[in-house]
Amino acid sequence: xxxxxxxxxxxxxxxxxxxxxxxxxxxxxxxxxxxxxxxxxxxxxxxxxxxxxxxxxxxxxxxxxxxxxxxxxxxxxxxxxxxxxxxxxxxxxxxxxxxxxxxxxxxxxxxxxxxxxxxxxxxxxxxxxxxxxxxxxxxxxxxxxxxxxxxxxxxxxxxxxxxxxxxxxxxxxxxxxxxxxxxxxxxxxxxxxxxxxxxxxxxxxxxxxxxxxxxxxxxxxxxxxxxxxxxxxxxxxxxxxxxxxxxxxxxxxxxxxxxxxxxxxxxxx
Numbered sequence: 001x002x003x004x005x006x007x008x009x010x011x012x013x014x015x016x017x018x019x020x021x022x023x024x025x026x027x028x029x030x031x032x033x034x035x036x037x038x039x040x041x042x043x044x045x046x047x048x049x050x051x052x053x054x055x056x057x058x059x060x061x062x063x064x065x066x067x068x069x070x071x072x073x074x075x076x077x078x079x080x081x082x083x084x085x086x087x088x089x090x091x092x093x094x095x096x097x098x099x100x101x102x103x104x105x106x107x108x109x110x111x112x113x114x115x116x117x118x119x120x121x122x123x124x125x126x127x128x129x130x131x132x133x134x135x136x137x138x139x140x141x142x143x144x145x146x147x148x149x150x151x152x153x154x155x156x157x158x159x160x161x162x163x164x165x166x167x168x169x170x171x172x173x174x175x176x177x178x179x180x181x182x183x184x185x186x187x188x189x190x191x192x193x194x195x196x197x198x199x200x201x202x203x204x205x206x207x208x209x210x211x212x213x214x215x216x217x218x219x220x221x222x223x224x225x226x227x228x229x230x231x232x233x234x235x236x237x238x239x240x241x242x243x244x245x246x247x248x249x250x251x252x253x254x255x256x257x258x259x260x261x262x263x264x265x266x267x268x269x
């Protein structure tokens with residue numbers, strides 16, 4: 001039997017980036033824990049596939065094709081949420097743009113696009129959800145940052161890392177402003193979690209996976225479903241006194257010193 005502290009029954013969640021990857025896993029995890037969900041993505045086909053899966057769980061789901069970097073589309077989506085559900089209990093800001101380019105080469109326009117998508121547009125979603133949650137006196141906002149938001153990744157991740165650092169600080173500030181009025185704000189910091197884009201990069205550079213694994217003591221890359229437990233915890237009453245937390249989901253990456261060596265690997269079954 002699941003502990004009632006982790007139940008999301010009767011709650012409404014809005015999750016972005018739900019066509020694939022961790023956004024999809026989070027939306028499904030919330031539904032499995034009892035929540036009804038509004039899901040959004042720019043990829044309509046993937047979005048509909050996720051919606052069909054959630055419907056199969058017996059939960060209500062409203063899919064919205066939305067460019068999560070477009071402020072007007074975000075506001076329109078929240079207006080639709082008001083019409084469909086009349087409330088929001090959980091916001092998960094998962095989707096966001098990235099640009100691989102060396103800092104000496106990236107254009108100001110490319111930098112501006114990345115920062116807008118990761119900070120300005122995400123703040124718009126936080127603000128829209130926050131206003132509704134503050135009026136209700138309760139709510140949980142979960143922002144996705146990255147290990148690159150608190151440490152430097154190099155490899156042309158300049159714009160992405162700067163933007164994700166802003167997301168981490170936005171999380172701390174919003175928590176400080178809102179938690180006393182019932183709205184908790186936390187952030188998840190993934191390391192390398194498998195997705196189609198990462199798979200393509202590893203096909204191009206066969207040394208990339210082994211480089212990543214040298215920094216992950218647990219011995220494997222992340223899988224989208226790895227986020228489910230942490231996301232449900234942060235969305236639920238099980239984390240009622242946790243806010244402003246910047247939580248790594250990284251297989252031990254941030255804990256390991258750059259000169260550290262992982263212990264012996266567990267033998268394969």
